[in-house]
Amino acid sequence: MPAGVKRTTKKAIKKKKTNLSRLYVTMNKLVIDAVDNEIMKRFKLLIDASEEDLPKIEIDSLIKSPESSDSSLFPEGLQPYIKHYLFMTKRNRKKQ
Secondary structure, eight states: OOOTOOOOOOOOOOOOOOHHHHHHHHHHOOOOHHHHHHHHHHHHHHHHHHHHOHHHHHHHHHHHHHHGOOGGOOOOTTHHHHHHHHHHHHHHHOOO
């Protein structure tokens, strides 16, 4: 590369979204059918595209006590996935 020419492309630094990833892993354990798989694919794409992670406290409370969680407390883009997680946990409890 000639002197004085700067590279315009830089490697994008991926931020680790550990809390959203933890929710993804927890949800993935509850997958039963093709609908769940499709939702999980879309959720993974959303996690990869999002710039911010959710606070650990919110994810912990959601995972530990899903029946008392309110999906309206989460950002609007995540609400359908939170609602589906709540549905999956209820469905899992009924089967046991």
